Amino acid sequence: MQNKVHKKPPNQMREIMTQMVSSRCLSIAAELGIADIVGNEAKSIAQISKELQLNENALYRLIRVLAIQGIFELDDNKMVSNNDVSYFLQEETDGSQRNFARMMGSPWMWKIFNNLEHSISTGDSASEKAMGYENLFEYFKKDSPKDGKVFSQAMSSFSYSFDKPLVNAYDFSNCKSVVDLGGAEGQLLKVIKQNYPHIKPILFDLPHAIAQAKANDRDEVLEYVEGDFFKSIPANIDCYVIKYVLHNWNDEDCIKILKKCREAISSNGHLLIMDILIKEDQPQIFEKSLDIVMLLLLGAKERTKQEFEELLEKAGFKINNVYPTQSPLSIIEAVAV
Structure with a gap:
């Protein structure tokens, strides 16, 4: 009987096995607001630990784990500075990911x-x-x-960070009206309006979401329609947008939503699905990891282009074009058939 050769685990496997450490450290750093405390000037570990009433050595070890992965700068004197990555852990940063990091490690x-x-x-x-x-x-x-x-x-915050790249990737100039289905507070519509002043932006969502959006609308540029996209949606709008919504639902519910779009859309209208596209021939570590999160939380999924094609076909649409963006989301343009 031939003896088995025992090999040490490769570095890649060891790094994967310890990713939970990095994720939790990042979440704690976000929860504590360390990036905001550091601000624009370097702070010592001693200063930060005193302000937060933490153990100085333990805090140093936590930040060290993050710094070796490019989150924060840490010098030999134990001075901590923000960098291009930790900048997005600050609460008021445009496109801040602080709350997403807090959630993922909660x-x-x-x-x-x-x-x-x-x-x-x-x-x-x-x-x-x-x-x-x-x-x-x-x-x-x-x-x-x-x-x-x-x-x-x-x-x-996660969704809002995609708005400008999405609007930059699609030409809305031929649209007179755009409705965002399930658009929360209407941030995407506001970016569209900034770039295309002639467009009538319509926010469609459940009554409690509309009430919150109205309360926070300082620009007062949106029109509001209360409703449930499982029941009915506004008819004869030039462009229907569903941004990062379908990934929350299983296939059966997605088809129900899309069929309501089909009932409302005119022959020359366009449906824009803004969502992650899973590409089997690419690594997409973030996107495919998020797919597991959707399974765990909601029994839902991120989808491939073919899976979107199948959903759209069952609802009476076909894909007209797919636009990549400078964000994890793509824009799938569909038309009625």
Whole structure:
């Protein structure tokens, strides 16, 4: 019998096995607001730990883990500076990712991730098994509004950072009206309006979302329509936009939403699906990791172009074009058939 040769695990595997350390350290740094404390001038570990009432040596070791991966600058004198990456951990930065980092390392998220085996075995969300609620949003509402607020802030800041690249990637000049279906506070529409002043921007969402959008609308450039896209949507608009929404739903529900779009759209109207496109021939570490998050939280998914084609075909659409953008999202332009 030939003896087996035992080899040490390759570096790549070791790095993957310890990614949980980096993710949690990043989340804690975001939660503590370290990037905001550092600001525009270098701060010593001693200064930061004193301000936050933390153990100085432990804080140094946490920041050291992040610095070797390009998050923060840390010199030999234990002085911490922000860099082009940690800049986006600051709360007021345009496109800030602070709340997304807080969410991804939060205890409730880790609790759900501890039930990944359930999702892999069943193809279903792990939220009910982990949190005791079939719907994750019920947990936020009944048990932890604080977590729900961080989740909402994370989704908003994450989504808003894509608005300018999305608008830059598509020519809206021939549109007189654009409706954003499930558009939250209407930030995408405001960017469209800035670039195309002639367009009538219409925000369509559930009543509570519309009420919040109106309360926060200082520009007063949007028109508001309350409704549920599972029931009906405004008819005869030049351009219908669904931005980063379909990935929240399973195929059956996506088809229901798209069929309502088909009922409303005119023969010369356009439907723009702004979403992640999974490309099997590319690594896409972020996108394919996020696909697992969608499975865990909602039993949903990120999709390939072919999967979008199949959904659209069942709803009475075909893909006219696909536009890449300088963001993780692509724009799928569909027309009625």
